[in-house]
Amino acid sequence: MLKDITIGQHFPGDSVIHRMDPRAKLLLTIAYIVALFLGSNPIGLALSVLFLLVAYRVSGIPVRLVGKSLRPILPIILFTAMLNLFFVPGDPIFSWWIITITWQGLYNVMVLSVRIVCLIAGTSLLTYTTSPIVLTDALERLLRPFAKLHLPVHELAMMMTIALRFIPLLIEETDKIMSAQKARGAELDSGKLTDRIRALIPVLIPLFISAFRRADELAMAMECRCYHGGEGRTRLHQLHLGANDYLLTAICAVLFVVIGGSDLLWGMLG
Amino acid sequence: MKMDKSMIRAQQLVFRYTQEGRRALNGVSAEIKKGEFVAVLGANGCGKSTLAKHFNAILLPEEGEVFVEEYNTKDEEHLYDIRQRVGMVFQNPDNQIVATVVEEDVAFALENLGVPPDEMRERVDEAMEMAGIYKHRTKAPHKLSGGQKQRVAIAGVIAMRPDCLVMDESTAMLDPIGREKVMRTVERLNREFGITVVMITHYMEEAVRADRVIVMSGGHIEMEGTPKEVFRDSAKIRALKLDVPQAKELCDLLREAGVAVDEEIISAEECIQALAALLGKPAQPGCDVI
Incomplete structure (x- = not known):
């Protein structure tokens, strides 16, 4: 049952977008989010959707995957849509009893929904095309200047790497402990919710103890391999910004400026 | 390189884990020569792992001294020189692999030592070849078998180009085939590349393959000699709660x-x-x- 859990949502491939420098991808994603919020009008959103369709096409990632990442936040979209639909004042289209739907409300709902969908689809594209390890690496390098302000940048990246390394191990271990407790008569899958939560305690405690033991041993093994923090550290894989990265970044940047600035255009039209 | 120069010298070591605890090491003196393959045997709690952790300054003795080549392990200035010379591989392969990709884990020590990327690439590939895991270099560690993972751990240590490899019960959690593969890798490192090996083990079949065997009991060295000398008296070995x-x-x-x-x-x-x-x-x- 625990085998189904996947870490992150990396979708390996060899497209231009997969091969792009992770730092550039990360920064572009942030720029995209900003542009999306600045350009919340039909022109901007249409351009955003178009951009995403092209990007997904190029990366070779099936668009239906976006549906999967959207599912968890669907209730939020629906809820905000309802609020906007029923409670935004303006010119009514439809009115019955205490319910009034206005043009403005409908417009808000459209803009909002498309914006959230674009937001999720855009950020998902980053995680689909970049493995968590590479992403961690990119984060460490991008945040490196902040290390001068005594922010523990290297330590954070190290923690993320170790977490990624140990998640599959801990999942496997949880499975084992659950089987062991079941073998001793623990009822993990039946009973009332409170009973089931209580039944998890004998699973969590051994898991925690073992995690601490692992941490202790890992720390010793790291010391044996001369680990002494981020100072003076070199990396096996160097990140290089190639011609492709510059070109793609430039194209995207221009597009994002257009999306962000589309509000002015929309204002002139409207 | 053959067995006349001293690699590690321990003199009258005393160590306790807690202030009022019993002595885990009680006056242990031992010498490991360069190029030697030494097996350390002993029942659980006899102090063999404690002794091993003194060999690269993970633990410091309460009394006595440990010298790694010319460096005293108490000398903090040379801590990384010592750890680079004496690499250590532990029992559980899962708990000593840091990175999520095999080759990145092998590179971990070199990254810590600040080796330039080009040279690092070369040394990482060389270490993976030596440990026989080159073909798994881009895999995730949790997809490998126990024996393969342990060889990744060995490669991660050899990449530092140590003079000595300390194996702290590194075969204890492996299946017979994985154990044999690790054993052969270690023997090859010893014979072909002249790396000194200190192998702490529960398995007598592994000890038999060493040049010299040290048997510990109750925090001190009970017997020392070639495997033939040590195992001559079966009754004595059994009295130390060991198998023949x-x-x-x-x-x-x-x-x-x-x-x-x-x-x-x-x-x-x-x-x-x-x-x-x-x-x-x-x-x-x-x-x-x-």
Whole structure:
């Protein structure tokens, strides 16, 4: 049952977008989010959707995957849509009893929904095309200047790497402990919710103890391999910004400026 | 490089884990020569792992000194020189692999030492070749078998180009095939590349393959010598709560039953030879232990 859990949502491939420098991808994603919020009008959103369709096409990632990442936040979209639909004042289209739907409300709902969908689809594209390890690496390098302000940048990246390394191990271990407790008569899958939560305690405690033991041993093994923090550290894989990265970044940047600035255009039209 | 220069020297070590606890090490003196393959045996809690952790300054002795080549392990200035010279591999392979990709884990020590990327690439590839895991270099560690993971851990240590490899019960959690593969890797590192090996183990069959065996009991060294010398007296080995190698046990039983087999036999190969000679048949070629 625990085998189904996947870490992150990396979708390996060899497209231009997969091969792009992770730092550039990360920064572009942030720029995209900003542009999306600045350009919340039909022109901007249409351009955003178009951009995403092209990007997904190029990366070779099936668009239906976006549906999967959207599912968890669907209730939020629906809820905000309802609020906007029923409670935004303006010119009514439809009115019955205490319910009034206005043009403005409908417009808000459209803009909002498309914006959230674009937001999720855009950020998902980053995680689909970049493995968590590479992403961690990119984060460490991008945040490196902040290390001068005594922010523990290297330590954070190290923690993320170790977490990624140990998640599959801990999942496997949880499975084992659950089987062991079941073998001793623990009822993990039946009973009332409170009973089931209580039944998890004998699973969590051994898991925690073992995690601490692992941490202790890992720390010793790291010391044996001369680990002494981020100072003076070199990396096996160097990140290089190639011609492709510059070109793609430039194209995207221009597009994002257009999306962000589309509000002015929309204002002139409207 | 052959066995005259000292690699590690321990003098009268005393160590306790807690202030009022019992002495985990009680006056241990030992010397490991360069290029040697030494096995350290002993029942649980005899202090063998504690001793191993003194060899690269993970633990510092309460009394006595440890020297790694010319460096005293108490000398903090040379801590990384010591740890680079004496690499250590632990029991659980899962808990010593840091990175999520094999080759990145092998590079971990070199990254810490600040080796330039080009040279690092070379050394990482070399270490992976030496440990026989080059073909798995882009895999995730949790997709490998126990023996493969342990060889990744070995590669991660060899990448530092250490003079000495300390294996702290590194074969204890492996299945027989994984254990044999690790053992062969270590033997190869010892013979071909002249890396000194200190192997802490529970398995007598592994100790038999060493140049020298140290037997510990209750925090001190009980016996020391070549495998043949140490295993000569089966009763004494059993008194120290250790097993006798299977081949030796078989020969003991045969002798009791009145069959004339050599007392010196301790390894499976020798045993096969002797039995074949007794039966008047040549030993089957390719008759491997595993």
